[in-house]
Amino acid sequence: xxxxxxxxxxxxxxxxxxxxxxxxxxxxxxxxxxxxxxxxxxxxxxxxxxxxxxxxxxxxxxxxxxxxxxxxxxxxxxxxxxxxxxxxxxxxxxxxxxxxxxxxxxxxxxxxxxxxxxxxxxxxxxxxxxxxxxxxxxxxxxxxxxxxxxxxxxxxxxxxxxxxxxxxxxxxxxxxxxxxxxxxxxxxxxxxxxxxxxxxxxxxxxxxxxxxxxxxxxxxxxxxxxxxxxxxxxxxxxxxxxxxxxxxxxxxxxxxxxxxxxxxxxxxxxxxxxxxxxxxxxxxxxxxxxxxxxxxxxxxxxxxxxxxxxxxxxxxxxxxxxxxxxxxxxxxxxxxxxxxxxxxxxxxxxxxxxxxxxxxxxxxxxxxxxxxxxxxxxxxxxxxxxxxxxxxxxxxxxxxxxxxxxxxxxxxxxxxxxxx
Amino acid sequence: xxxxxxxxxxxxxxxxxxxxxxxxxxxxxxxxxxxxxxxxxxxxxxxxxxxxxxxxxxxxxxxxxxxxxxxxxxxxxxxxxxxxxxxxxxxxxxxxxxxxxxxxxxxxxxxxxxxxxxxxxxxxxxxxxxxxxxxxxxxxxxxxxxxxxxxxxxxxxxxxxxxxxxxxxxxxxxxxxxxxxxxxxxxxxxxxxxxxxxxxxxxxxxxxxxxxxxxxxxxxxxxxxxxxxxxxxxxxxxxxxxxxxxxxxxxxxxxxxxxxxxxxxxxxxxxxxxxxxxxxxxxxxxxxxxxxxxxxxxxxxxxxxxxxxxxxxxxxxxxxxxxxxxxxxxxxxxxxxxxxxxxxxxxxxxxxxxxxxxxxxxxxxxxxxxxxxxxxxxxxxxxxxxxxxxxxxxxxxxxxxxxxxxx
Numbered sequence: 001x002x003x004x005x006x007x008x009x010x011x012x013x014x015x016x017x018x019x020x021x022x023x024x025x026x027x028x029x030x031x032x033x034x035x036x037x038x039x040x041x042x043x044x045x046x047x048x049x050x051x052x053x054x055x056x057x058x059x060x061x062x063x064x065x066x067x068x069x070x071x072x073x074x075x076x077x078x079x080x081x082x083x084x085x086x087x088x089x090x091x092x093x094x095x096x097x098x099x100x101x102x103x104x105x106x107x108x109x110x111x112x113x114x115x116x117x118x119x120x121x122x123x124x125x126x127x128x129x130x131x132x133x134x135x136x137x138x139x140x141x142x143x144x145x146x147x148x149x150x151x152x153x154x155x156x157x158x159x160x161x162x163x164x165x166x167x168x169x170x171x172x173x174x175x176x177x178x179x180x181x182x183x184x185x186x187x188x189x190x191x192x193x194x195x196x197x198x199x200x201x202x203x204x205x206x207x208x209x210x211x212x213x214x215x216x217x218x219x220x221x222x223x224x225x226x227x228x229x230x231x232x233x234x235x236x237x238x239x240x241x242x243x244x245x246x247x248x249x250x251x252x253x254x255x256x257x258x259x260x261x262x263x264x265x266x267x268x269x270x271x272x273x274x275x276x277x278x279x280x281x282x283x284x285x286x287x288x289x290x291x292x293x294x295x296x297x298x299x300x301x302x303x304x305x306x307x308x309x310x311x312x313x314x315x316x317x318x319x320x321x322x323x324x325x326x327x328x329x330x331x332x333x334x335x336x337x338x339x340x341x342x343x344x345x346x347x348x349x350x351x352x353x354x355x356x357x358x359x360x361x362x363x364x365x366x367x368x369x370x371x372x373x374x375x376x377x378x379x380x381x382x383x384x385x386x387x388x389x390x391x392x393x394x395x396x397x398x399x400x401x402x403x404x405x406x407x408x409x410x411x412x413x414x415x416x417x418x419x420x
Numbered sequence: 421x422x423x424x425x426x427x428x429x430x431x432x433x434x435x436x437x438x439x440x441x442x443x444x445x446x447x448x449x450x451x452x453x454x455x456x457x458x459x460x461x462x463x464x465x466x467x468x469x470x471x472x473x474x475x476x477x478x479x480x481x482x483x484x485x486x487x488x489x490x491x492x493x494x495x496x497x498x499x500x501x502x503x504x505x506x507x508x509x510x511x512x513x514x515x516x517x518x519x520x521x522x523x524x525x526x527x528x529x530x531x532x533x534x535x536x537x538x539x540x541x542x543x544x545x546x547x548x549x550x551x552x553x554x555x556x557x558x559x560x561x562x563x564x565x566x567x568x569x570x571x572x573x574x575x576x577x578x579x580x581x582x583x584x585x586x587x588x589x590x591x592x593x594x595x596x597x598x599x600x601x602x603x604x605x606x607x608x609x610x611x612x613x614x615x616x617x618x619x620x621x622x623x624x625x626x627x628x629x630x631x632x633x634x635x636x637x638x639x640x641x642x643x644x645x646x647x648x649x650x651x652x653x654x655x656x657x658x659x660x661x662x663x664x665x666x667x668x669x670x671x672x673x674x675x676x677x678x679x680x681x682x683x684x685x686x687x688x689x690x691x692x693x694x695x696x697x698x699x700x701x702x703x704x705x706x707x708x709x710x711x712x713x714x715x716x717x718x719x720x721x722x723x724x725x726x727x728x729x730x731x732x733x734x735x736x737x738x739x740x741x742x743x744x745x746x747x748x749x750x751x752x753x754x755x756x757x758x759x760x761x762x763x764x765x766x767x768x769x770x771x772x773x774x775x776x777x778x779x780x781x782x783x784x785x786x787x788x789x790x791x792x793x794x795x796x797x798x799x800x801x802x803x804x805x806x807x808x809x810x811x812x813x814x815x816x817x818x819x820x821x822x823x824x825x826x827x
Contacts, residue, residue, distance in 0.1 A: 020711065021645065021646075021684055021709050021711045021722070022643055022645045022718070022721060022722075023645065024645050024646040024682075024709075025644075025645050025646045025647055025648065025649075026644075026645055315697070315700075316697050316700035316701045317696065317697065317700045317705075319700065320699075320700035320701070320703055320704075320705040321700070321705055323703070324705055324706050377692065377693055377696050380696055380700070380705075381696070381709075381710045381712070384705045384706055384709060384710075385709050387705065387706040388646070388682060388706050388707075388709055390706075391706055392646060392648055392649070395648055395680065396648070403680055404650055404678045404680065404681070404786050404787060405648075405650065406646075406647055406648070406649060406650045406651060406727050407650065407727045407785070407786060407789065407792050408642075408651070408724075408725060408726070408727050408750075409644060409647040409648070410789070
């Protein structure tokens with residue numbers, strides 16, 4: 001008899017197209033080649049399998065039940081790609097927002113890890129995202145979710161500074177200290193913010209285990225799942241947070257995931273004491289100072305078994321590329337080159353670092369599923385080659401007469417000068 | 421002097437080559453054929469491209485899956501799977517009593533296939549000329565069956581490939597056995613000759629040194645990538661032998677003085693992952709770029725664009741790629757333990773581990789255009805002495821000497 005808060009994340013990175021050393025300084029097109037755009041390919045495929053059928057289904061349910069309320073968020077680069085590749089996805093999202101039963105949350109425009117490296121960059125990306133949401137949907141988000149639900153006390157302080165009224169993150173046992181995850185918590189920061197923590201058991205039953213034939217509860221029936229939900233008390237809130245692509249992409253349509261979801265909503269609503277709530281409804285009028293504290297010293301996330309940052313920041317390849325990309329911040333911004341700034345930010349998308357993960361465990365399968373590369377080494381090589389070009393672009397704005405030049409470039413340019 | 425018929429046993433040939441061996445076989449056979457030598461060249465796979473200057477005999481058994489499949493090159497022959505011995509005590513009988521390894525099986529299968537093919541096609545030959553250890557079992561087999569002399573051509577030994585001395589004992593034994601049973605041995609450098617004498621106990625008067633040659637470089641259009649940065653290039657298999665680790669150390673040192681320098685590592689090999697991790701650990705991720713294995717035009721583009729070429733090999737029997745860099749008017753820095761230095765008196769030579777001096781040298785080259793041009797000119801001058809035609813003439817002398825002795 002609990003409250004249930006549903007939240008879905010929509011995101012697609014700009015994957016890097018093949019890029020060789022021979023293009024450094026000559027070609028600044030990193031995300032597609034003249035003849036091929038894998039991002040269009042992926043987005044279109046996922047739109048057909050997941051975005052369009054699931055958004056349509058959500059639209060029907062939302063129109064059918066006034067009580068059916070839920071939330072989503074989407075990265076800015078998801079919206080860009082939707083607009084370019086499959087505008088129908090945007091139309092559906094806009095129509096959903098018009099029902100006023102759907103809440104859209106704030107996040108970083110580039111689905112980046114900026115919150116861990118640069119507060120200035122983090123603020124700017126959240127601001128860019130918020131403006132994009134206003135532009136597309138006419139509402140300003142008030143609740144924040146960070147990339148991959150990455151969260152720490154320090155991040156809570158930054159989010160508080162920006163004026164958001166609550167945060168979504170993961171419930172990690174080592175920080176819960178035995179407290180129930182089905183309640184609101186308070187951030188451990190100067191400005192206390194209410195927190196909603198993901199119920200990983202019930203969320204992952206749908207997101208990961210639904211079609212797993214070796215799972216004891218396979219095949220999962222909607223009645224069973226609603227029964228599990230009903231075991232919670234009326235003052236509890238079950239937060240079901242998951243990737244939107246769970247529906248139709250991670251769990252294919254053939255698994256029955258769409259029917260399952262629809263039946264869960266129908267059946268849950270049949271019990272009149274049950275209630276769907278959006279994050280801002282759940283957190284409104286709460287005095288965070290009266291909530292139990294959720295102290296998170298080291299950053300957590302919703303990824304992998306460890307629920308930490310090790311999917312993106314664990315090995316040397318990831319550490320050094322992250323170091324480099326954020327070291328470039330002041331130089332990139334000093335150029336005032338909008339295209340360069342946009343490209344540099346697209347390289348901040350967390351997925352690029354996820355592809356470089358070499359963790360050896362059950363998580364490895366999940367990583368391989370999402371990666372366009374054959375191995376993490378290839379991801380590193382392509383990313384660093386592109387970075388070399390970004391550096392070349394930056395250096396064109398920097399006057400450094402003492403810099404050592406290429407002997408070959410000096411030599412082979414000479415005839416051209418003579419002609420003039 | 422009549423024209424000889426040579427049965428040449430190969431292992432790889434362009435475009436399916438993993439490195440220098442295939443290139444050397446191409447240059448050498450072309451020059452020999454130009455001089456009238458008739459060559460029948462065997463390969464352990466189906467060669468997809470027509471070759472005009474010689475008869476190519478594809479020898480592989482229908483019953484054995486060779487290490488590479490029909491159409492791909494046998495790269496594994498040059499991979500380093502270190503385990504074993506530091507000094508070989510050669511006992512010819514011992515080779516046959518060794519445990520039955522996959523490698524042994526494959527090398528022997530190649531030998532059988534060659535004999536079958538030679539018999540089926542009635543290939544006549546005066547001399548059997550075998551390139552590196554993979555072909556030595558076949559050469560000895562044929563020598564016995566055909567009663568023809570066998571020349572072992574050494575492009576590389578297991579002591580070069582695994583400089584710690586912990587090479588594969590099977591391979592070192594095959595090498596030693598082959599060298600022992602060969603009528604003459606050709607080494608690609610004085611450096612290799614000394615390895616053959618010191619490590620394999622081959623008699624000095626059994627060895628002839630024939631340096632590799634080089635073809636005229638194909639004309640290409642210059643590709644001006646990364647033109648605002650000095651580009652320093654490494655090109656070779658990423659194995660311990662080639663010293664790519666020292667290239668990373670060198671990069672680190674040069675970058676403290678020339679922060680915009682761009683280092684390019686071209687090649688693949690068993691050290692690939694290790695080198696990438698080390699590169700990131702040393703915070704070189706956007707300063708040292710890994711370009712993968714390059715061939716043909718891409719290889720030429722890179723050598724042409726390079727401002728400096730570095731070959732820090734721990735043990736390099738020859739090092740053809742250094743000559744190719746010289747052809748592109750790129751100054752080369754090579755290790756003392758490289759055979760190519762014997763034909764390139766104008767090259768800048770250091771110990772492979774001496775990255776301090778190499779870094780100083782690179783800085784001098786990049787800051788002093790007069791010195792740069794001087795080095796390029798010196799190197800180009802030495803190149804005039806090197807050709808496949810010369811190598812072929814020396815090899816014909818080797819053939820003649822054996823045949824005269826036999827009469």
